[in-house]
Amino acid sequence: MVIVRRTFVSMLAALVAFAAQAEDRFITVASTTSTEQSGLFGFLLPAFQEKTGIQVRVVALGTGQALDVARRGDADVVFVHAKTAEEKFLAEGHGVKRYPVMYNDFVLIGPRSDPARIAGGKDILAALKKIQAAQAPFVSRGDRSGTHMAELNLWKAAGIEIDKGKGPWYRDTGQGMGPALNTAASMNAYVLADRATWLAFKNRGDLGILVEGDKRLFNQYGVILVNPDKHPSVKKQLGQAFIDWLVSSEGQKTIADYKIGGEQLFYPNAGQPDA
Amino acid sequence: MRVPFSLLPLRLADVVFAVGPRRIIDGVSLQLDGGQRTVIVGPNGAGKSVLLRLCHGLLMPTSGTIEWNAPELTGGPRRQAMVFQRPVLLRRSALANVIYALKLANVPPAQREERALEALRKVGLEEFAGHSARVLSGGEQQRLALARVWALQPEVLFLDEPTASLDPGATHEVERVIGAMHAAGTKIVLVTHNLGQASRLGDEILFLHQGRLVERAPADRFLKRPASPEAAKFLEGELPW
Amino acid sequence: MNDTLAEAAAQAVALVVAGDPNLVGIVALSLQISLTSVALSCLLGLPVGAAIAVNDFPGKRLAVVVLNALMGLPSVVVGLFVYLMLSRAGPLGALGVLFTPTAMVIAQTILIAPLMAALSRQVVADAWLEYQDQLRSLGETKLGAAATLLWDLRFTLVTLVMAGFGRAASEVGAVMIVGGNIDGVTRVMTTTIALETSKGDLPLALGLGFILLFIVLALNAGAYLVRETAQRRFG
Numbered sequence: 001m002v003i004v005r006r007t008f009v010s011m012l013a014a015l016v017a018f019a020a021q022a023e024d025r026f027i028t029v030a031s032t033t034s035t036e037q038s039g040l041f042g043f044l045l046p047a048f049q050e051k052t053g054i055q056v057r058v059v060a061l062g063t064g065q066a067l068d069v070a071r072r073g074d075a076d077v078v079f080v081h082a083k084t085a086e087e088k089f090l091a092e093g094h095g096v097k098r099y100p101v102m103y104n105d106f107v108l109i110g111p112r113s114d115p116a117r118i119a120g121g122k123d124i125l126a127a128l129k130k131i132q133a134a135q136a137p138f139v140s141r142g143d144r145s146g147t148h149m150a151e152l153n154l155w156k157a158a159g160i161e162i163d164k165g166k167g168p169w170y171r172d173t174g175q176g177m178g179p180a181l182n183t184a185a186s187m188n189a190y191v192l193a194d195r196a197t198w199l200a201f202k203n204r205g206d207l208g209i210l211v212e213g214d215k216r217l218f219n220q221y222g223v224i225l226v227n228p229d230k231h232p233s234v235k236k237q238l239g240q241a242f243i244d245w246l247v248s249s250e251g252q253k254t255i256a257d258y259k260i261g262g263e264q265l266f267y268p269n270a271g272q273p274d275a
Numbered sequence: 276m277r278v279p280f281s282l283l284p285l286r287l288a289d290v291v292f293a294v295g296p297r298r299i300i301d302g303v304s305l306q307l308d309g310g311q312r313t314v315i316v317g318p319n320g321a322g323k324s325v326l327l328r329l330c331h332g333l334l335m336p337t338s339g340t341i342e343w344n345a346p347e348l349t350g351g352p353r354r355q356a357m358v359f360q361r362p363v364l365l366r367r368s369a370l371a372n373v374i375y376a377l378k379l380a381n382v383p384p385a386q387r388e389e390r391a392l393e394a395l396r397k398v399g400l401e402e403f404a405g406h407s408a409r410v411l412s413g414g415e416q417q418r419l420a421l422a423r424v425w426a427l428q429p430e431v432l433f434l435d436e437p438t439a440s441l442d443p444g445a446t447h448e449v450e451r452v453i454g455a456m457h458a459a460g461t462k463i464v465l466v467t468h469n470l471g472q473a474s475r476l477g478d479e480i481l482f483l484h485q486g487r488l489v490e491r492a493p494a495d496r497f498l499k500r501p502a503s504p505e506a507a508k509f510l511e512g513e514l515p516w
Numbered sequence: 517m518n519d520t521l522a523e524a525a526a527q528a529v530a531l532v533v534a535g536d537p538n539l540v541g542i543v544a545l546s547l548q549i550s551l552t553s554v555a556l557s558c559l560l561g562l563p564v565g566a567a568i569a570v571n572d573f574p575g576k577r578l579a580v581v582v583l584n585a586l587m588g589l590p591s592v593v594v595g596l597f598v599y600l601m602l603s604r605a606g607p608l609g610a611l612g613v614l615f616t617p618t619a620m621v622i623a624q625t626i627l628i629a630p631l632m633a634a635l636s637r638q639v640v641a642d643a644w645l646e647y648q649d650q651l652r653s654l655g656e657t658k659l660g661a662a663a664t665l666l667w668d669l670r671f672t673l674v675t676l677v678m679a680g681f682g683r684a685a686s687e688v689g690a691v692m693i694v695g696g697n698i699d700g701v702t703r704v705m706t707t708t709i710a711l712e713t714s715k716g717d718l719p720l721a722l723g724l725g726f727i728l729l730f731i732v733l734a735l736n737a738g739a740y741l742v743r744e745t746a747q748r749r750f751g
Contacts, residue, residue: 028615028696037715042699059615059696073604074614178714185716203716233604233612333649353655363650366668366750375664379655407750423654 026055027238030067030075032146033176035221036060038196038265043258048245054238062176064144070094070224073231076239081146081194081221094231095224100275101246102255102266103220104196106150108211109181111188124214125158132160135169137189141180142172150219151192157216181207194219196265220275221266223247246270280345282354282430283309283462285330290339292325292486299325300336301486309430312463314477314494316470318509321483323466327433330464331357353380355431360439362420364408369400369419372408376423394426395419398452414445421452431462439468450476470510474498482506524722531723539724543731546704549617549691550684553624557680560625561632562673566662568633569640583637586630591623595690598623602694615696620704623690628680635676640665674743678736685732705731 035041036058045056061069063080067089070078078095080086089095108127110118116134118127131138141148155162162170173183177197184191185205193201198209223243228234245251252268259265269275285307292300299322307313307330315323328334329341332355347354364372373391382390395401398418403411408419417437424432434453438446446469453476457463467473473480477494482503490503501507531539568579600606602614602622613619643665651661666673688706695702697711705728712721 033714037711057615057696057698057701059698072606073609176714178716182714182716201716203718231604233609328649331653333652353653357649357653359650359653363647365664366670376654379660409750 024055025053025238026057027076027235027242028057028059028074029077029079029242030069031058031060031079032063032066032081033060033178034145034147034194034197035079035081037176037178038194038200039260040196040255040258040266044251044254047254048242048251051245051250052241054241056242062141062143062145063149067094070226073226073233075226076235077223077225077242079221079223081219082149083220083222085146085149086222086224089224094227096227098222098224099243099247099270100272101221101223101270102252102268103218103275104194104266105212106147106192106217106219107195107198107209108190108217109184109193109198109207110190110210112206112208113188114210116190119210121211122213124154124211124216127211128154128158128160131190132165135167137169137171137187139171139173139180139184139187139189139191141177142174143176145176146219147177147192147194150217154192154216196260199260199263199265220269222275281309282343282345282347283307284344285431286340286342287330288340288342290329290336290341292322292329292334293337299486300329302339303483303486303488304339305481305488305491307431307462307464309462311478312457312465312476313479313481314473315464315466315481315483316468316473316509317483318512320485322486323483324435326483327357327435327464327466331355331433333357353427354429355433356424356427356429357433357435358417358420358424358437360436362416364416364419366407366409368405369395369408369411369422370404372419373423373426377426380427390426391422394422397425397455398422399448412445414441414448417441417445417449418452421449421456425452425456425461429461431464432456434463434465436466436468438472446472470498482509484509520719520722523719524726527719527723528726532727539727541700542703542705542708543727545617545702546685546706546728547731549620549624549704550681552621553628553684554677554681556621556625557628557632558677561629562636562666563662565633565636565638566640566666567659569637570644570658570662570665580637583630583634587634589627589630590689591627591687592689592693594627595623595693598626598690598694614694615698615702617695617702619694620691620702623694624684624687627687627690628683631683632676632680635679636666636673639669639672639676643669671743671747674739678739681735682732685728 041058045058049055059069059075063082063085066078066080067085069075070089071094078089079101086098090098108118108124116127116130116136118130121127140151152162171183171187171189173180175183177193178201180191181193181197181201182203183189185203185207188206223246225236225239225243226234228236247270252270255266255268256264287303287305290300290303291298303326315326317323325334329336365375367375370388370391373394374387377387377390392401392404395404398421400415400418400422403415408416411419438449441449450472453463453465463476465476474494480492480494480497481488482490482497484505490497490501490506492502497506498510501510568576568583598619599614601608602611602619603609604614640662647661647665651664656664686706688710691702691704692707692710695707697703697707705724709721709724709728712724
């Protein structure tokens with residue numbers, strides 16, 4: 001009986017502790033799975049917390065979902081990489097202002113067997129045309145993420161209406177970057193990925209980078225404070241403090257310092273207002 | 276303990292108990308008075324258990340009336356109790372089982388343990404007070420069930436084939452307790468298959484056949500010279516002892 | 517496959533031996549959330565199940581069918597529903613518990629309470645057939661009978677509770693949606709395994725899976741032993 005009572009008391013204490021967490025200094029940031037899975041946050045956020053004492057809680061979703069979470073007022077800040085979607089978000093009145101923060105690039109990953117013969121190419125559009133012509137297996141994220149939207153834009157730029165032009169070779173998985181890479185590895189398929197996630201990805205199978213360096217593969221990240229006028233629960237001071245730090249020289253340097261295997265993943269560019 | 280208004284006599288008038296089209300009790304009228312030990316016998320399916328449950332209040336008659344002389348006081352101890360063929364005991368100690376019954380009877384907490392121990396003593400189980408009720412033997416469990424109801428000091432005790440599952444030694448022990456309760460003033464109403472038990476424990480016998488009360492007579496006379504043909508056939512068929 | 521399994525086992529052992537603080541935190545949080553959910557589910561579900569078992573009322577059979585069907589609630593559906601309730605844009609947004617362990621406890625309790633109710637209803641109903649006449653004869657009320665039966669069936673109920681705990685500890689769909697899998701705040705064993713899988717680190721994911729299995733096994737063994745010893749004492 002004593003055991004029952006003691007367990008009950010510790011349960012109650014735990015519940016109270018859960019509730020008490022609400023009082024701490026923290027913000028909720030809706031961001032993308034690719035940013036989370038690259039390991040950047042594990043490196044960046046402790047530095048910010050040490051400086052300001054503010055805990056940053058990252059909810060990692062696809063870009064589309066992250067913006068939706070913010071539209072419901074469930075996040076204080078969004079940190080994603082889809083400029084068009086972000087500008088629509090601002091136009092709807094859900095955000096205050098967009099600050100460019102950093103960029104990385106996309107790479108076209110593919111199997112060593114390379115059925116579409118694109119390895120070593122510098123032109124992403126030509127490569128996509130070859131993949132479609134060869135009907136080679138291609139994995140798409142299909143989840144309204146920044147990467148997915150970039151992929152769709154590239155098909156469009158290559159003159160391919162992918163909605164009509166797709167066949168069984170085009171695998172629309174509806175998953176995050178990591179799962180999509182897993183799927184591509186097991187199917188020996190081509191896939192468009194952000195370099196950061198690729199570098200952190202361990203289950204590569206027979207895959208490797210086949211096309212890179214094309215300016216069109218440029219992937220820009222932006223950060224936006226959710227509009228406190230529309231969503232009164234937003235912690236605007238703490239959120240703005242995070243944004244200010246990200247674009248400050250200290251934050252930008254920390255971003256540049258994040259490396260995997262000696263290779264830098266993200267390139268700070270807060271100083272480029274048009275980015 | 277005698278209360279100002281005794282529960283007895285119990286009066287049944289044209290009681291019918293039907294399940295769908297089947298009449299298990301088919302028009303029984305009788306009166307049960309205090310003093311005598313009443314034993315109910317009859318072939319299988321005669322409705323003996325059902326009759327007992329109707330009297331005790333576990334079942335409601337389809338038609339007819341069942342009336343006690345005085346209503347039971349709400350919030351007071353139950354003045355009539357029942358013991359079943361298989362005793363249902365809780366997963367607790369023997370003492371705790373008796374105390375549970377006293378709690379339900381709204382006996383003040385201070386009195387419960389003492390009365391429970393007293394009841395266990397009367398049935399010869401005081402050494403098992405702290406034992407788990409479920410590890411007792413069949414006979415001991417049935418005696419515990421009797422202790423449980425004895426602690427309530429009921430005016431009427433219904434018993435539904437209480438020794439049918441017990442060996443002769445345990446049966447003897449249980450019959451001794453029943454006799455003691457009767458001596459202490461409880462009216463006994465017993466259903467049994469065992470004619471030897473009927474002769475040992477019964478003052479009067481009620482013979483039930485196909486849901487009807489066919490014969491009622493003092494035990495000796497019924498067993499030696501049954502008046503009705505159904506009773507005669509029944510006694511012939513049953514191997515007495 | 518064998519290489520992955522072997523590597524996973526090695527990783528599991530290494531993590532446990534090193535007492536990796538991150539892992540300890542995740543395990544502690546997982547247990548806190550699961551155990552709290554199970555406790556709340558029992559508090560809610562067991563009395564409801566027992567009450568339905570001993571009472572007769574119009575629509576009882578429908579209630580039993582619905583209760584049994586609720587055992588199969590898909591966890592993602594519950595997660596989505598709770599998310600919409602707790603979102604700032606939703607009715608309970610002002611509570612501000614979305615993306616916290618409290619939300620995860622709420623979601624899991626909604627999942628498991630019906631399980632506790634449905635199973636206890638069955639167990640109590642079966643016992644009621646045996647106990648009914650005797651308890652009513654002694655003057656027990658319906659409510660009292662439900663309580664008495666729950667306590668008398670405590671050993672059987674231990675198994676029920678472990679079933680509920682198993683469901684809670686293995687659940688990932690609901691806690692992922694309402695918790696957000698936030699590092700250090702709402703990340704539990706199951707969501708970590710999902711994350712590491714999606715990052716492609718399969719040996720680590722599998723290793724964590726082994727650890728989770730081991731914990732659940734250990735708790736079940738403990739419950740079984742407690743049940744056995746107590747049952748031997750109290751029959």
